[in-house]
Amino acid sequence: MLSLNNISRPTLLAGIVLVGLVFGFWTEATSKAQDEAPAGVVNYTRIDATVACAGATPAEVMPELKRLGFSSVINFRTNEENGANIEVSRAAATSAGLNYIHIPFRTPTPETTEEFLAAISDSTNQPAYIHCASANRVGAMWFIKRVEQDGWDTERAMAEAETIGLRSERLKEFAVGYVTR
Template sequence: MLQSKPMQQSSYFPTIIGVIFVTMVSVTGCDGTSSPQSSSNTERQDTGPSFQAEEGPEGVRNYTRVDATVACAGATPPEAMAELRNRGFTTVINFRTGGERGATVDAGKQAAEAAGLNYIHIPFREATAEVAESFLEAVADPTNQPVYIHCGSANRVGAMWLIKRVKQDGYTVDAALAEAEAIGLSSTALREFALDYVSASN
């Protein structure tokens, strides 16, 4: 009589199961969630201008600490000058005119000088090439740094800062404009002046 032989267990089936399991783990991770993409495949997000986190002195409007050597702002009361000196600034550049409401130009100058600050007054309401050139000369002087630049709202400051970034720091127009608007540039006329100035002088 023929004797039946016991059936041998095939090693093929468990091998297939093992391959499938390992593949699933490598794709989804041990916890069943999808593995994150490699950071090299992640697009870099443009976060815009990056400024130092610092609150302005009391009473100062729209304060922005751009970096260790520059701060920009709007209206700045005379009482803030001593604090600006305590923060390490050596020079104040003011774009406000004497006829503006609340400008306190003379009192600001006296307070700045009493605190040991250089005070540079470049007053304007409508920007001109002469204003831009005076500002560029003042801000480029290393003896005027660290420098604090202000007007009434930081709108005029933003326009002049755009010009400075392109002409002296080699920024692209787009990068300089983004920073200027973050500082306070909002006027269409000042924006167009600054863009025309850097375009014509390049």
């Protein structure tokens, strides 16, 4: 068992400072990502400099996405979804100078997955903004991307996917089944 009596004061102080710095950087990064989220966007998560994931995204924010540095919008919503406004979103994205990639699905298939993997790996689409209604489908596709293209293990990829918004057991089963086929 570790005893504080055996730890020197400088070592203890260094540990406390390190924890404080890590917490500070994490808090600042989280705060910046939240501050960056365009108004009206649901479940925004900035993954890194090349991608952000989100849920419902109004067409009106397309110019803001361009200002934030995105080159493309990848949308998984179907025409039938309430508030999806696919053609309005496409026109707004195009007008803002964004590539608009529509891969509609409610239930993923190997074909929609391959289409997404091709789109996300195309350097002309980077940085990419990926969205659906709640970020649930985005999380599933991002899980697959992390395992298939980035070589992540499934546990690490699932933790990130759940942070993004993956909640559906059906989508989790598809994603895990896809990468273990």
